[in-house]
Amino acid sequence: MSRLAVVCGGSRGIGKAVSRLLSERGCRLAVVSRNEDAARATVATLHGSDHVALSCDISKEQEVQKTFEIIQRTCGNISYLVNAAGINRDSLLLRTKPEDMVALLHTNLLGCMLTCRAALRSMLQTKEAAIVNIGSVVGLKGNAGQCVYSASKAGLEGFTRSLAKEVASRNIRVNLLAPGFIHTDMTAGLREKDGAHSIPLGRFGTPEEAAQAVLFLLESPYITGQVLVVDGGLQLAM
Numbered sequence: 001m002s003r004l005a006v007v008c009g010g011s012r013g014i015g016k017a018v019s020r021l022l023s024e025r026g027c028r029l030a031v032v033s034r035n036e037d038a039a040r041a042t043v044a045t046l047h048g049s050d051h052v053a054l055s056c057d058i059s060k061e062q063e064v065q066k067t068f069e070i071i072q073r074t075c076g077n078i079s080y081l082v083n084a085a086g087i088n089r090d091s092l093l094l095r096t097k098p099e100d101m102v103a104l105l106h107t108n109l110l111g112c113m114l115t116c117r118a119a120l121r122s123m124l125q126t127k128e129a130a131i132v133n134i135g136s137v138v139g140l141k142g143n144a145g146q147c148v149y150s151a152s153k154a155g156l157e158g159f160t161r162s163l164a165k166e167v168a169s170r171n172i173r174v175n176l177l178a179p180g181f182i183h184t185d186m187t188a189g190l191r192e193k194d195g196a197h198s199i200p201l202g203r204f205g206t207p208e209e210a211a212q213a214v215l216f217l218l219e220s221p222y223i224t225g226q227v228l229v230v231d232g233g234l235q236l237a238m
């Protein structure tokens with residue numbers, strides 16, 4: 001029987017590349033994003049059939065509950081959860097509006113906690129499952145103009161390591177991917193030629209390169225509570 005993988009933020013960018021790679025590995029996908037049409041468009045590009053697209057704002061507890069209940073009822077127990085949903089609102093702290101702080105923390109940090117909690121109920125039945133949360137290299141190193149975004153991503157590190165300890169005895173692994181600059185809608189406003197000089201490999205990464213690392217973490221049976229940096233060497237220069 002194929003494994004069920006839930007990818008939050010699977011409609012675009014890194015999450016879309018993860019969804020495609022997992023479908024190539026024979027997984028059944030539940031692709032989650034706020035925009036259901038975009039999630040459906042991703043599903044249409046996946047290998048195999050039986051995938052589902054669901055609309056859910058992961059920052060809203062009731063929506064998360066309802067969505068994971070639907071997944072459990074219609075698709076069965078979850079083997080993999082990838083938390084690739086995220087937003088950025090870059091600005092210096094003095095110029096950051098409180099509502100943007102709330103949106104960043106609610107989506108990037110609270111949203112991930114809510115989806116993990118909702119998925120765990122199902123994963124406990126699976127007896128072997130894995131979660132990959134997506135942080136950022138700026139959550140490890142900090143970055144001017146990204147105080148709140150960095151804080152949300154740094155929070156994910158503590159959350160991931162703690163949850164890994166909580167659920168290891170149930171054979172559920174939890175790891176964090178920390179990407180550098182990856183070509184997606186999120187970095188569309190950045191010019192690669194301005195940023196690439198600080199990256200030892202000299203270029204931004206592709207969503208497929210980030211997805212490969214997610215797959216590695218999902219499929220590595222003896223790795224849990226770890227942070228895997230995928231940044232072309234950027235953090236060496238930070």
Ligand code: NAP
Nearest residue numbers: 009011012013014033034035057058085086181182184186
């Ligand atoms: P992206 O291309 O902007 O895609 C973001 C995805 O998240 C979309 O599918 C979006 O769909 C979904 N999403 C956003 N808010 C949501 C919400 N409240 N509820 C449900 N889904 C939501 O971003 P990306 O570059 O692939 O980033 C993926 C993750 O990697 C993020 O956590 C990001 O912070 C992190 N990251 C990215 C980079 C980079 O360079 N790209 C670097 C480091 C870390 P809808 O808009 O339809 O909801």
